[in-house]
Amino acid sequence: MENLEGLEGLDGLIEQAPEFFMTYGLKALAAIVIFIIGKYFAGVAKRLTIKVLNSRKVDATVVSFVANLAWALVFVFTIIATLGQVGVQTASLVAVIGAAGLAVGLALQGSLSNFASGVLMVLFRPCRVGDFIEAAGVAGVVDEITIFSTRLRTGDNKVIIAPNSAIMNGTITNYSALEKRRIDLTIGVSYTADIAVTKKVIADVLDSNQSVLKDPGYTIGLAELADSSINFVVRPWVSTGDYWPTRFELLEQIKNALDAAEIEIPFPQMDLHVKEVPAK
Incomplete structure (x- = not known):
């Protein structure tokens, strides 16, 4: 009798299988299709946002941030639609998310802080x-x-x-916010060097360099009487994009010009006086 009852139960399951697959299989298939299509449209929304904002010549910072935000919003809606298709009550899901919002917010303080900071970076730039x-x-x-x-x-x-x-x-x-930047150089020469001649040699180098801006003008001044040298500050202005190439050029050109004028650039040195100790 038990075997007969088992067979009857198995027959019942076999009979219900088509109906089960028709009901839940189609829902699962539809959920997969919704997820794939939604993910595709999330990418489309991101690319379309970038295209529209670029056509309006919006700043690249804003374009990147808004495009990522558009992708995230479409993807979240896709997840909710997918869950709703498989039978999850989305209204209940939203209520649960709202009830758990405080706990999630506490757990994700760092992420929420990063998101808020990202919005501020886009707004205040x-x-x-x-x-x-x-x-x-x-x-x-x-x-x-x-x-x-x-x-x-x-x-x-x-x-x-x-x-x-x-x-x-x-x-x-x-370092890129303004169009001009000042190069600050310190050039040390020997105490035997003529100050006026040294300043003229450095000025000639600055005047001949095409990257040095005429407005505002440069500054050459005696800044320090150091232990082994007299130090001049050299402060020309250049375009921001020319800062490093011009800095390297000026150091080389000033060194060559001082050598040509026989003005010594001393290295740190110390005079040592040996005092004779009388024998016992």
Whole structure:
């Protein structure tokens, strides 16, 4: 009798299998399709946002941030629609998320802080994509500002991912914000050198360099009577993009010009006086 009852139960399951697969299989298939299509449209929304904002010549920093935000919003709606298709009550899900919002917020304080800092960076623009900055203990060119982090590229081509909150909560030094920068050089010459001649030699180098700006003018002044040399400060202005190439050029040109004028650039030295000790 038990065997007969088992067979009857198995027959019942076999009979219900088509109905089961028709009901839940189609829902699962529809959920997969919704997820794939939604993920595709998330990418489309991101690319379309970038295209529209670029056509309006919006700043690259804003374009990157808004595009990532658009992708995230579409993807979240896709997840909710997928869960609703498989039978999850989305209204209940939203209620649960709302009830758990405080706990989630406490658990994700860092992420929420990074998101808020990202919004502030887009609104106030302390730096933009392409700027060379020093912040959060690192320095590099800003490649991208995302929802939670900022991507920096260093001079030796390393990638640094810095949290947005670490950047906004600290001091930001933006070397690319203004069109002009001043080069500060210290040139030391021998005490035997003529001050007026030395200043003229340095001035001739600055006047002949095409990258040195005429407005504002440069400064050459005697700054210090040091232990082994008299030190001049040399402060020309250049375009921001020409800062490092011009700095390297000026150091080389000033050294060659001083050598040609037979003006010595001394190295640190010390005079040692040996005092004779009388024999016992």
